Amino acid sequence: MIPVISIQDKTIASFIFGQEINLSTFQLVTAFDQFINKNCKRYIIETVPSYHMVTVFFNRTISSDLLTKEILAMWEKYPVGNALNTTKQITIPVCYEEPFALDLDRVSKEINLSKEQIIEKHCEPLYTVFFIGFLPGFPYLGGLQKDLYIPRLEIPRKNVQKGSVGIGGQQTGIYPVDSPGGWNIIGKTPIDLFNVKRKHPFLLQAGNQLKFEKISKEQFDELEQQLSKDSEYVFELLKMN
Amino acid sequence: MKQLLKVLKKGVFCSLQDNGRFHFRKFGIPTAGPMDKLSFELGKKILGNDNNITALEIFYGGMSFEALSKHEYVLVGADMNAKVNEKEIESWKTFILNEGDILKVQFSKQGSIAYLIPIGGFKEESILNSCSTYLKANLGCNIQNGTILYGEDYPIFKNRRGLFYKFIPQFPSHHQVRVVPSYQLNYFEEKDVNRFFSEEFQLSSGDRMGYFYKGPKLKMKCKKDILSEPTMFGTIQIPPEGQPIILMADGQTVGGYPIVGKILDDDLWKVAQQRYGDRISFIRENINE
Numbered sequence: 001m002i003p004v005i006s007i008q009d010k011t012i013a014s015f016i017f018g019q020e021i022n023l024s025t026f027q028l029v030t031a032f033d034q035f036i037n038k039n040c041k042r043y044i045i046e047t048v049p050s051y052h053m054v055t056v057f058f059n060r061t062i063s064s065d066l067l068t069k070e071i072l073a074m075w076e077k078y079p080v081g082n083a084l085n086t087t088k089q090i091t092i093p094v095c096y097e098e099p100f101a102l103d104l105d106r107v108s109k110e111i112n113l114s115k116e117q118i119i120e121k122h123c124e125p126l127y128t129v130f131f132i133g134f135l136p137g138f139p140y141l142g143g144l145q146k147d148l149y150i151p152r153l154e155i156p157r158k159n160v161q162k163g164s165v166g167i168g169g170q171q172t173g174i175y176p177v178d179s180p181g182g183w184n185i186i187g188k189t190p191i192d193l194f195n196v197k198r199k200h201p202f203l204l205q206a207g208n209q210l211k212f213e214k215i216s217k218e219q220f221d222e223l224e225q226q227l228s229k230d231s232e233y234v235f236e237l238l239k240m241n
Numbered sequence: 242m243k244q245l246l247k248v249l250k251k252g253v254f255c256s257l258q259d260n261g262r263f264h265f266r267k268f269g270i271p272t273a274g275p276m277d278k279l280s281f282e283l284g285k286k287i288l289g290n291d292n293n294i295t296a297l298e299i300f301y302g303g304m305s306f307e308a309l310s311k312h313e314y315v316l317v318g319a320d321m322n323a324k325v326n327e328k329e330i331e332s333w334k335t336f337i338l339n340e341g342d343i344l345k346v347q348f349s350k351q352g353s354i355a356y357l358i359p360i361g362g363f364k365e366e367s368i369l370n371s372c373s374t375y376l377k378a379n380l381g382c383n384i385q386n387g388t389i390l391y392g393e394d395y396p397i398f399k400n401r402r403g404l405f406y407k408f409i410p411q412f413p414s415h416h417q418v419r420v421v422p423s424y425q426l427n428y429f430e431e432k433d434v435n436r437f438f439s440e441e442f443q444l445s446s447g448d449r450m451g452y453f454y455k456g457p458k459l460k461m462k463c464k465k466d467i468l469s470e471p472t473m474f475g476t477i478q479i480p481p482e483g484q485p486i487i488l489m490a491d492g493q494t495v496g497g498y499p500i501v502g503k504i505l506d507d508d509l510w511k512v513a514q515q516r517y518g519d520r521i522s523f524i525r526e527n528i529n530e
Contacts, residue, residue, distance in 0.1 A: 019468065046264045133469065
C-alpha cells in the first residue's frame with residue numbers, strides 16, 4: 001500500500017497508512033519502519049513509528065524525487081507479509097499483591113469482577129507493543145480485554161513507582177520510570193523496562209508481543225534482589241538472549 | 242580533565258547540552274540538545290570548534306560561579322549582563338577566568354537563554370551517545386549549588402575572539418515564525434485557523450518540554466478522536482481548551498493532542514528565546530506544494 005506523505009519540515013516527513021488502530025494498518029507501519037531503516041539507511045537519521053504512521057527524520061533536505069523515485073518505488077517491491085511474525089515475544093512477571101496493587105480493590109468493585117478474575121483476564125492476552133513513547137521505554141499496548149476497560153483516575157497520582165502496572169481507558173501499560181500518572185495500578189513488575197546501566201537499555205520495541213505472568217510477593221522480592229545485583233540478568237530471565 | 246567551575250548559585254534553571262541525543266526517539270527519548278541552536282552553533286564557531294561539544298544552557302539567568310582554574314570561555318545567546326569580579330563583560334566575545342574569579346550571570350532584558358561554553362566544552366559522561374541532560378529519564382547531571390563542572394586543558398587564544406555585530410542574533414519581544422501545516426489542520430474551525438495565522442499569541446509559561454501560548458482559541462469542527470502520533474521540537478499541539486503548546490527540545494516523542502503544524506527548524510531559536518509576555522505570529526509555510 002502506498003502511504004499518504006505529509007511533509008513536516010525540510011528534513012522530516014511522515015508516511016501515513018490509515019486513520020484507525022488495527023492490526024492490518026500496524027502491520028504496514030511495522031513493515032515500512034523495517035524497510036526504511038534497512039533499505040534507505042543512508043538517507044535517514046532515525047524513525048518513529050506509531051499506530052498508523054511512521055515519521056522519518058532525514059539527514060538531508062527531502063526532494064520529491066527522493067520520496068517517490070527512490071523510497072516509494074523501492075517500498076512497492078518490499079514484502080510486507082512477515083513484518084510482525086519476526087518479532088520477539090516477551091513475558092513480564094507481575095506481582096498483583098499488596099503493597100503494589102494500589103487500585104485493585106476499587107477496580108474490582110467498579111467493574112464487578114473478582115480480583116482473581118481481573119488478574120486472569122490481564123494475564124490471558126498476547127499484547128502487541130504498538131509503539132514506545134510518553135516516557136522513556138513506555139509501551140503502548142494493544143489487546144486489553146473489554147471487561148477491563150475502566151476510566152483513568154480523576155486526579156492523577158503525583159508519583160507512580162517505576163515498574164507499576166496499570167489499566168486505564170482501553171489500555172494497559174507499565175511505568176518505566178517514576179512518574180506522575182493517572183492509570184489504575186493493579187500490580188508491579190521487578191523488571192526495568194529502561195535501565196541505562198544495561199548493555200541494551202530498552203527492553204521493548206515497537207512490534208514486540210508481550211504477556212503478563214502472575215508471580216507472588218516472595219518471587220517478586222527474590223527477582224528484585226537478583227536484578228539489583230546483576231541488571232543484565234533480565235535478558236537471561238526473559239530468555240531474550 | 243580539570244575542574245573548571247563551581248556553581249555557587251544555580252539560578253532559575255540550567256542544564257548541560259551538546260548537539261542532542263539521536264537514534265532513541267523511537268524508545269521515547271527526545272533529542273534534547275540546545276533550545277537555541279543558532280546561538281549554540283555561533284558560540285562554537287567563536288571558539289573555533291565545530292565538533293560536538295557540551296555547553297551550559299542557562300534559562301533566564303540568576304547564576305554565579307567560582308573559577309577553579311584558568312580557562313577561556315564565551316557567553317552567547319541572550320545578554321544576561323554578566324560580570325567577572327563585579328566588572329561587566331561582553332557577550333559574544335571570549336573572556337578569561339583566573340582561579341578564584343567570580344562569574345555572575347544576571348538577568349536578560351531581551352531573550353531568555355544564554356550558553357556558557359569553555360574552550361573544548363564541558364566534560365560530562367556520555368549516556369546513550371550524548372551528554373545532553375534529560376532529567377525525566379535521569380540522563381545527565383542535575384546541577385545544584387556546589388556542583389563542579391569539568392573541562393579539558395586548552396591553551397587560551399592569543400587574542401580575544403568574537404562575532405561581528407551584524408551576525409549577532411537579535412531577540413525582540415515579537416517574532417514571526419513559519420509553520421508547516423499538519424494534515425490535521427482541517428479538523429479545526431476554518432475561522433479559528435484564519436485567526437491563528439493572522440493574530441498574535443503571547444507566551445504565558447514554558448520550559449524545555451513545551452511553551453504555552455495565549456491568544457485566539459482554536460476549536461475543532463467536531464469532537465474527533467485523535468490517534469497518538471510522533472511529535473517533535475516545533476510541533477504545535479492544541480489541547481481541548483484551545484490554546485497552543487509548542488513542544489520544545491525535551492518535548493515528548495509521541496502525543497495525542499490535535500496538531501496545527503510544525504515550526505520550521507530554522508525558526509525554532511526565535512521561539513526558544515521568547516520571554517514570558519513576548520508575542521509571536523505564525524506564518525503559513527506551504528512546503529507540501
